[in-house]
Each structure stands twice: as C-alpha cells, then as structure tokens.
Amino acid sequence: MSTKLNVLKHDMVPDHEIMSEEEVSALLTTYNITTEQLPKVFHDDPAVKSIGAEADNVIRIIRVSHTAGRAESYRLVVKRPKK
Amino acid sequence: MPSPKRIGQIEFGLLSPKEIREMSVRKIIWADTYDDDGFPYPQGLMDLNLGVIDPGLRCKTCDQKASECPGHFGHIELAKPVIHVGYTRLIRKLLRVTCRSCGRVLLSPEEIEKVVGTEDDQTGDLLSEKDVKKERICPHCGDQQLKINFEKPTTFSEVVVEDGKKVEHKLTPADIRSRMEKIPNEDLTPLGINPDVARPEWTILTVLPVPPVTMRPSIILENGQRSEDDLTHKLVDIIRINQRFKENQDAGAPQLIIEDLWELLQYHVTTYMDNEVAGCPPARHRSGRPLKTLSQRLKGKDGRFRGSLSGKRVNFSSRTVISPDPNLSVRQVGVPRAVANEMTIPVRVTIHNIEELKQIARNGPNRQDVNSPCGANYVIRPDARRLRLAEGNLDTVADMIEPTWTVERHLRDGDVVLFNRQPSLHRMSIMAHRVKVMEGKTFRLNPAVCPPYNADFDGDEMNMHVPQTEEARAEATILISVQENILSPRFGGPIIGGIHDHVSGIFMLTHDTRWFKKEEALYLLRYSGIERMPAPGKVENGVEYWSNKQVFSTILPVHLNMVFKASSCANCDVCKKELCERDAYVRIFDGILESGTIDKKAIGAFDGQIVNRIIRQEGMSRATDFIDDMTKLSIRAIMFDGFSFGIDDEDLSKTEYGQIEEILKNAALDVDRRIKVYEDGQLEPMPGRTVEETLEMQIMQVLGKARDLTGQIAGQHLGLGNSAVLMAVSGARGSMLNLTQMAGCIGQQSVRGERIVRGYDDRTLPHFRKGERGSDAHGFIQHSYKGGLNPTEFFFHAIGGREGLVDTAVRTSQSGYLQRRLINALQDLKVAYDGTVRTTGGRIIQFEYGEDGTDPTRSAFGDPVDVKGIVESIIKEAV
Numbered sequence: 030m031s032t033k034l035n036v037l038k039h040d041m042v043p044d045h046e047i048m049s050e051e052e053v054s055a056l057l058t059t060y061n062i063t064t065e066q067l068p069k070v071f072h073d074d075p076a077v078k079s080i081g082a083e084a085d086n087v088i089r090i091i092r093v094s095h096t097a098g099r100a101e102s103y104r105l106v107v108k109r110p111k112k
Numbered sequence: 113m114p115s116p117k118r119i120g121q122i123e124f125g126l127l128s129p130k131e132i133r134e135m136s137v138r139k140i141i142w143a144d145t146y147d148d149d150g151f152p153y154p155q156g157l158m159d160l161n162l163g164v165i166d167p168g169l170r171c172k173t174c175d176q177k178a179s180e181c182p183g184h185f186g187h188i189e190l191a192k193p194v195i196h197v198g199y200t201r202l203i204r205k206l207l208r209v210t211c212r213s214c215g216r217v218l219l220s221p222e223e224i225e226k227v228v229g230t231e232d233d234q235t236g237d238l239l240s241e242k243d244v245k246k247e248r249i250c251p252h253c254g255d256q257q258l259k260i261n262f263e264k265p266t267t268f269s270e271v272v273v274e275d276g277k278k279v280e281h282k283l284t285p286a287d288i289r290s291r292m293e294k295i296p297n298e299d300l301t302p303l304g305i306n307p308d309v310a311r312p313e314w315t316i317l318t319v320l321p322v323p324p325v326t327m328r329p330s331i332i333l334e335n336g337q338r339s340e341d342d343l344t345h346k347l348v349d350i351i352r353i354n355q356r357f358k359e360n361q362d363a364g365a366p367q368l369i370i371e372d373l374w375e376l377l378q379y380h381v382t383t384y385m386d387n388e389v390a391g392c393p394p395a396r397h398r399s400g401r402p403l404k405t406l407s408q409r410l411k412g413k414d415g416r417f418r419g420s421l422s423g424k425r426v427n428f429s430s431r432t433v434i435s436p437d438p439n440l441s442v443r444q445v446g447v448p449r450a451v452a453n454e455m456t457i458p459v460r461v462t463i464h465n466i467e468e469l470k471q472i473a474r475n476g477p478n479r480q481d482v483n484s485p486c487g488a489n490y491v492i493r494p495d496a497r498r499l500r501l502a503e504g505n506l507d508t509v510a511d512m513i514e515p516t517w518t519v520e521r522h523l524r525d526g527d528v529v530l531f532n533r534q535p536s537l538h539r540m541s542i543m544a545h546r547v548k549v550m551e552g553k554t555f556r557l558n559p560a561v562c563p564p565y566n567a568d569f570d571g572d573e574m575n576m577h578v579p580q581t582e583e584a585r586a587e588a589t590i591l592i593s594v595q596e597n598i599l600s601p602r603f604g605g606p607i608i609g610g611i612h613d614h615v616s617g618i619f620m621l622t623h624d625t626r627w628f629k630k631e632e633a634l635y636l637l638r639y640s641g642i643e644r645m646p647a648p649g650k651v652e653n654g655v656e657y658w659s660n661k662q663v664f665s666t667i668l669p670v671h672l673n674m675v676f677k678a679s680s681c682a683n684c685d686v687c688k689k690e691l692c693e694r695d696a697y698v699r700i701f702d703g704i705l706e707s708g709t710i711d712k713k714a715i716g717a718f719d720g721q722i723v724n725r726i727i728r729q730e731g732m733s734r735a736t737d738f739i740d741d742m743t744k745l746s747i748r749a750i751m752f753d754g755f756s757f758g759i760d761d762e763d764l765s766k767t768e769y770g771q772i773e774e775i776l777k778n779a780a781l782d783v784d785r786r787i788k789v790y791e792d793g794q795l796e797p798m799p800g801r802t803v804e805e806t807l808e809m810q811i812m813q814v815l816g817k818a819r820d821l822t823g824q825i826a827g828q829h830l831g832l833g834n835s836a837v838l839m840a841v842s843g844a845r846g847s848m849l850n851l852t853q854m855a856g857c858i859g860q861q862s863v864r865g866e867r868i869v870r871g872y873d874d875r876t877l878p879h880f881r882k883g884e885r886g887s888d889a890h891g892f893i894q895h896s897y898k899g900g901l902n903p904t905e906f907f908f909h910a911i912g913g914r915e916g917l918v919d920t921a922v923r924t925s926q927s928g929y930l931q932r933r934l935i936n937a938l939q940d941l942k943v944a945y946d947g948t949v950r951t952t953g954g955r956i957i958q959f960e961y962g963e964d965g966t967d968p969t970r971s972a973f974g975d976p977v978d979v980k981g982i983v984e985s986i987i988k989e990a991v
Contacts, residue, residue, distance in 0.1 A: 060946065060948060060956065060959075061946075062954060062956065065955070066950075066953070066954050066955040066956055067955075067956060068955075068956060068957070092963075094963040094964070095963075096962050096963050096964040096966065096974075097960070097962075097963040097964035097965075098964075100959075100960065100963035100964075101959065102958075102959050103959065
C-alpha cells in the first residue's frame with residue numbers, strides 16, 4: 030500500500046471544489062432557494078473526502094457535458110445517516 | 113388556489129379498544145340483517161344507527177337522509193381476544209425480544225445503546241429480532257427464555273423441554289395479550305413503537321369495529337331478493353361464532369370445545385381482515401367464489417388505491433375499433449354518428465347564440481344522418497334542473513330557452529376531442545383531433561397518425577374524450593393538437609409522416625422521369641387542393657405534359673431548398689449527384705423537385721426530412737397541410753398504377769435457381785471442408801477463442817455469406833418492377849433480407865446467436881448422425897419460404913421462431929415495469945421559469961434543463977441549431 034488512489038485524478042471523476050461563503054449566498058440568491066433545496070452529497074463520498082469538504086459545505090462540480098460542453102452543478106454536503 | 117402545505121409528520125398508531133368503543137354508536141349483537149318486513153333489526157348488522165342506504169329512511173345517529181349520512185361505526189364485543197392478522201409479524205418480534213415473565217426487553221441498557229445510539233444521538237437502528245439471542249436469560253429478572261415458534265397464519269407456541277424432549281406449548285391470544293401488557297412504555301421506543309398511540313396489546317383484538325353500512329351496502333336483485341355485501345357476510349359469521357362461543361363458555365363447556373370455537377373465531381376474524389393469507393383456506397361465498405374482504409378491497413390493480421384513487425373511470429368518453437381513412441386530414445378523427453349523438457358539449461345560452469341553440473334543441477336527440485344539423489340531449493335550467501329532450505317536447509322546451517340556460521348539444525364537425533390509444537407511453541399517445549361525424553361504427557383516422565399512437569387496424573380500439581369547458585378546449589387545441597405534436601421530443605424529428613402505401617406511392621410517383629397528360633396530372637392532384645397547375649414541362653404534338661417531379665412539386669412550399677440522399681441511396685464511394693442512376697440524390701430548389709426520388713427519408717414517419725424542414729421554415733400548420741397533401745397525392749399515385757404482391761412475385765427463373773443451388777452447394781462443401789480441417793486438428797483458433805468456437809464462427813460466416821449471395825441473385829433478377837423490391841428500396845416495408853428469405857434461402861436458424869445445438873444423444877434430431885457438424889444438422893435452412901421447407905428445416909425454424917416470440921414477450925413486460933418506475937419517480941418534476949428542473953417542494957434536480965436548457969423537440973436531432981439546414985436553404989446548394 031504505497032500510493033493512495035486519488036479519485037480526483039480519474040478520468041471519469043468531474044472536478045469538485047468547495048465554494049466560499051460568498052459564492053454560496055450568491056448561488057442561493059440566484060436560484061431563490063435555501064440550502065435544503067440543493068441536491069445533496071454524502072460527506073463520505075470519495076470525491077468529497079479528497080477535497081476535504083465537510084458537512085454543510087456546498088461544493089461545485091464541473092462536468093463535461095454531452096449537450097452543453099461544460100456544466101456546473103452544486104451540491105450540499107450532508108452527513109450520511111447511520112444505517 | 114390554496115398554497116400547498118408542507119407535511120410536518122405523519123403518525124401511525126393502533127386503534128385501542130377504548131377508542132373503538134368510543135367511536136362506536138351501537139353495540140351489535142344480532143347476526144341477522146333484515147326482518148320479514150325488510151326492516152333492519154335493532155342491534156343487527158344493518159342497524160339504523162350505523163347509517164342508512166335505503167332512500168327515504170333517516171339515520172338514527174345523525175338524522176340525515178341516505179345521500180347525506182356518511183355512516184357510523186358500531187362494534188362487536190368478542191368473547192375472547194383474537195389476533196389481528198395484519199400484526200402477526202410485530203407480535204412475533206415482540207414475543208421474541210421481551211421477557212416472558214417481566215416483559216422487559218431482553219437487553220441491558222448498554223446493549224440497547226449499542227444498537228440504537230446514545231440518548232442525544234439516536235441515529236442508529238431500531239431493535240430487531242436479530243439483536244436478541246435466542247433462549248437467553250433475562251438481564252432484568254434472570255428468567256430463562258423459551259423459543260417462540262410462529263406458524264402461519266396466527267399460531268404462536270413456546271418450545272418447552274420436558275424430560276429431554278421438545279414439546280410445543282401453544283400460546284392463546286389471551287396469553288399473548290397479557291404478555292404484551294407487561295411490556296413497559298420505556299422499552300417500546302427503541303423498538304420503534306410510540307406507546308402513546310400504539311400499545312402492543314392493541315394488536316390483539318378484544319372488540320371489533322363494525323364498519324358503517326354505507327361501505328357494505330346490500331343490493332336488491334331483480335327478483336326482489338336482497339343480496340348482502342361480502343363484508344356483511346363475514347361479519348354475520350363472526351357474530352354467530354361469537355354468540356356460540358359465549359353460550360358454551362357460560363354453560364361451562366369442556367376445554368376442547370372452547371379451543372375449537374376460539375380457533376374458529378380467529379379464522380373468521382382473520383379472513384374478515386385478509387382473505388388471502390398464506391396457510392389459511394380462503395373463506396368462500398355459497399357459489400364457491402372467494403369473498404372480497406377488507407384487504408382485498410385495497411390491494412392490487414383494481415383495489416382502492418390503484419383502481420379508485422389513482423385511476424378512475426370517466427364520463428364523456430367513448431371507445432370503439434379504429435379503421436383507416438386516407439381522405440381525412442391528420443388533424444381529424446372520424447366519429448360514428450351513434451357516438452356523436454350520445455356525447456355532448458354544454459353550451460351556455462347568451463343573447464348571441466340563443467337562436468342557434470333553440471334550433472339545436474328543436475333538432476332533438478336523434479340525428480338522422482351525418483349531414484343533418486346537430487341536436488341536443490338535455491337542456492339545463494338555471495336552477496340546475498335537467499330537461500330531457502324527446503320527440504314530443506322539442507318545440508315546447510326550445511321556446512322556453514333563455515340566456516343563462518345551458519344546452520348540451522351533440523358533437524358536430526370541427527369540435528375538439530382528445531384521442532388516445534393505450535398503452536399511453538409518451539405524450540403523443542393522447543392528441544387532440546377535430547371531429548368529423550361519419551357513418552359506420554368505427555373511429556376513422558388518417559394512417560399517417562398511426563406511428564405516434566403505435567396503432568394498426570387489426571382490431572385495435574381507441575378512446576375518445578370530449579373536453580367540457582372552454583379552457584379545456586383551448587388547452588387541447590393549443591397544446592396537444594396533432595399539429596403541435598408532429599415533432600417528437602424523443603429525437604427532435606417528425607414522428608408523423610407517410611407509412612407503407614404513402615411511401616410506396618410517392619416513390620412510384622417520383623422515381624425517374626415520367627410524363628403525365630393533363631387529365632392524369634389532375635387525377636393525381638385532385639384532392640391536394642392546389643389552385644393552379646404549373647406551366648407544362650413539355651409540349652409534344654400540341655399535347656401538354658407534366659413531369660412526375662412537377663406533379664410532386666406542386667405540394668411543396670415555394671421557398672423550400674434542400675439536398676439530401678434518399679433511402680434508396682446505395683452509398684456509392686463517389687456520389688454521382690444529379691446523375692445518380694438510382695435517382696437517389698434529392699435536390700429541391702425553390703420548391704421544385706429537380707432530381708431524386710421521394711421516399712421514406714423524405715416523408716416517412718420518424719425520418720421525414722422534408723416534413724422536418726417545412727416545420728422549421730414554415731411552421732407546424734404548413735407542415736400539417738403538407739402531410740395531408742402528401743398522403744392524398746401518394747394514395748392517388750399508388751392507385752394510378754396499382755400495387756399488389758402475389759406468390760408469383762417470388763418466382764425466379766431457372767438460371768437463378770441454378771445459381772442459388774450452386775452457391776448453397778459450394779457453401780455446404782466449404783463447411784464440410786472446414787469441419788474436416790477441425791477434425792484433423794489443423795484448425796488454428798482465433799485469439800481468445802477455443803477451436804470449437806472458431807469453427808462455429810467460421811461456419812456461421814460461410815453460411816451467412818451464402819444466404820446473402822442468394823439474396824443478391826434474387827434481387828438482381830427482381831428489379832424495381834417487383835413490389836417487394838420496391839417496398840424494400842423505398843423503405844415502405846420489409847427489407848431485402850425478407851425478400852431473400854422468400855425467394856432465395858432462409859438461412860441459419862439460431863438460438864442465442866448460435867447454431868442450434870440442443871438435442872439428445874449428441875445430435876439435434878434423429879435424422880442425423882451422432883456428432884454430425886454439417887450445416888443442415890444444425891439448423892441451416894437452404895430452402896426459401898416460397899420453395900418450402902423440408903421437415904427437419906421446419907422443426908429448426910420453429911425453434912428459432914419460438915426464441916423470437918419469447919424475447920418479445922419478456923422485453924415488453926420488462927420495459928413496461930421499467931417505464932412505470934421511471935414515471936413514478938419523475939412525474940412531479942417540472943422545468944421552472946428560471947430553467948431549473950425542480951420538484952414540487954422547489955428542490956433542484958438540475959440547474960439547467962438537460963444541462964444546456966435546450967428543448968429536444970426544437971433541437972435538430974440533438975443539436976441546438978441546425979447549421980447545415982440553414983446554410984443549405986440560403987445558398988441553395990449542398991454543403
């Protein structure tokens with residue numbers, strides 16, 4: 030076990046980044062929503078873990094899109110409920 | 113409209129005996145329903161306190177009439193407690209996780225915390241049976257626990273070890289109930305039970321609610337006899353046994369009898385709740401039909417949820433067989449007179465339409481033929497009274513009509529109706545058409561609208577709905593009319609277009625060059641509604657002639673410019689463009705067809721390049737007109753020459769048969785040679801495959817090639833003069849493969865993509881030697897459908913055919929279920945005004961619809977802008 034796999038470097042994993050508080054509030058105003066209405070992602074998601082995001086962070090995901098070329102989407106990090 | 117409310121929480125609980133008695137208006141003690149005079153017995157199952165169903169009587173509880181009284185519950189006091197079948201799982205769990213003597217959960221507080229989580233962080237799981245070891249000792253009182261056996265449907269027993277033998281000791285519902293009572297409230301929360309609303313002992317019934325008569329009405333048969341509802345029958349059984357039980361108990365009957373009666377009471381209460389429990393014979397009606405009890409009313413496709421709440425039967429709808437009528441517009445639907453006379457549209461009387469509506473009322477309820485003016489069935493007065501129009505009162509009623517009245521007039525030509533064919537898999541399965549009243553008994557539709565409905569005329573039936581309000585009609589015309597649905601949101605191309613004969617006809621008309629005399633040209637164009645003929649293409653000996661391409665061009669929009677390759681294009685290496693000998697290079701210049709053949713690619717459903725371009729350039733309305741003109745022209749064109757296919761169209765000449773035989777013989781020899789190479793061990797396996805697989809692949813390849821060769825020979829012999837070839841080339845129906853199989857050779861039959869290998873004793877059929885690998889021993893059919901199959905070939909053909917049938921059956925059921933789940937998951941999503949896709953709660957699913965915000969209907973086969981098309985129509989050249 031020498032090098033740990035960095036999921037972010039995988040070709041099929043889109044770019045993830047943590048959004049600053051100002052960016053988040055701007056995002057919420059543009060769409061006129063609360064954080065609850067954002068799509069969610071669990072805190073133990075491999076990509077989320079590797080960018081170091083924690084619960085209540087909002088992350089920006091930039092994907093290569095079939096239709097649009099480049100598509101941005103945003104997700105709220107939430108704690109995975111214990112099974 | 114009230115704003116939607118957010119649901120905070122939902123509480124699920126059990127009815128306590130106290131609650132049951134409180135909500136009850138009457139204790140029921142008699143099993144009888146009505147006395148000899150037809151009057152309900154007091155304290156019987158039809159007691160007047162439980163609500164009334166007979167008109168005229170009044171409810172003794174709420175003093176309302178049958179139509180207003182909602183009904184009231186009664187109750188039956190059970191002689192002994194019985195188990196509620198719906199809760200047997202819960203009862204089993206509780207018996208297994210709690211102590212038999214002190215009632216506490218069989219876990220120490222620490223053990224509970226491990227599963228459930230700490231006091232402030234209860235994120236863990238609920239306690240389950242698996243968390244408690246079997247037959248352990250109670251940590252609270254130290255009592256040894258016993259194994260609890262559960263036998264379906266409602267028997268619980270403890271396993272006691274006596275003299276080294278295991279003995280089952282039955283638990284009565286009363287025993288179980290007393291154990292449930294001992295479970296303290298604090299121990300219930302970690303089990304997932306809220307003791308305020310659901311004490312576990314309430315799962316054992318001591319008192320049974322009797323539902324109001326309104327939910328189990330009796331019906332009076334034609335002979336005057338009363339027939340009771342299944343639920344009433346079941347309640348009668350329960351009360352009878354209950355009564356007998358009580359009597360025996362009071363008389364001090366032996367334990368054995370009491371136990372029997374108890375079990376019988378349990379059986380009746382069980383089947384009253386659910387008549388389809390495993391391990392329990394269903395209670396039956398006298399006729400032998402199983403009774404429909406409480407759970408059967410709710411469950412399944414025709415149950416309350418799927419049958420009565422999610423889906424309902426509607427008024428103002430009709431259903432009949434469909435048949436084609438190429439003379440109708442795609443916008444129209446032919447409605448039988450009988451249907452049009454029955455279905456109505458309410459029209460408000462105003463000072464502007466009063467005379468017209470009076471006349472409609474005078475016309476009465478029977479329209480004699482399709483051309484007579486429409487009538488009406490009812491008129492409605494402002495006080496909501498309905499007056500039926502009948503032969504005798506037409507004039508009297510018509511004279512009474514004033515503004516503020518409403519006349520329910522019949523359907524007439526031009527009314528908007530919704531037309532639907534199940535399964536409604538996409539939005540084009542319901543479209544709005546304009547009514548055309550016709551004689552006959554079937555709905556008529558233009559065959560060009562068959563593809564969106566996926567309809568054919570082999571006995572298909574379709575439904576028609578009549579919108580009743582102005583708003584509904586407006587919505588139907590603007591949003592779901594056929595005209596607005598030519599483009600499919602699936603791929604952004606036209607889904608309505610020519611099919612079958614339309615394609616054959618237009619191909620026959622436009623292929624190569626033909627000249628028509630004036631009469632002939634007018635015959636073809638008579639129904640297209642063109643205003644004037646173009647200048648004749650040539651004049652010979654003083655006779656004017658129009659070319660076939662000119663005839664077709666008359667229905668094209670003037671500013672149409674496009675270049676594309678027809679279906680008949682053979683994809684040659686170097687395209688000869690206008691000089692193509694197959695006439696497959698279509699070029700339209702300013703609305704004139706200059707070269708090329710019009711076929712499936714140009715006007716067919718799903719392809720329809722011309723239709724597509726007209727929609728983008730001229731709009732939906734013009735495109736619909738084009739489809740109408742095209743269908744009429746093509747039907748005329750196909751009738752001009754006539755078009756048929758017979759058995760002798762599959763005939764080839766002697767030379768061809770010789771060639772085919774030669775090819776097949778060579779192929780069989782080739783196969784044998786390869787088998788020999790294999791048997792000699794000389795066969796070189798292909799990478800990643802075994803020698804056997806390699807051989808099989810080679811054989812399949814050789815035989816496939818041989819089949820195609822026979823097809824080519826047949827195709828060369830049968831030119832475009834052959835109807836099957838014409839249909840295959842134009843894309844109307846069938847393929848060259850079908851023709852190959854009819855005239856040349858059917859080819860290899862396969863199961864799961866391999867030659868047929870199954871059979872006994874190392875061979876497929878006893879007609880072959882064991883271990884034979886030759887072509888005919890493994891399902892190669894060297895005859896044609898025309899020539900006829902020999903018995904072994906016929907057998908192999910049946911094997912291959914069966915696989916196809918099974919495949920389609922499995923596919924449809926699987927894709928149907930998949931579709932249902934997708935629809936359930938996505939049904940409430942919508943594109944908001946800001947372009948996001950949201951749920952009803954405003955939660956975002958996509959930040960931009962489809963990531964690019966493009967409506968697939970308006971996209972050019974996936975791309976937002978059809979650059980090639982725009983450039984082509986401006987420079988009027990191929991790009």
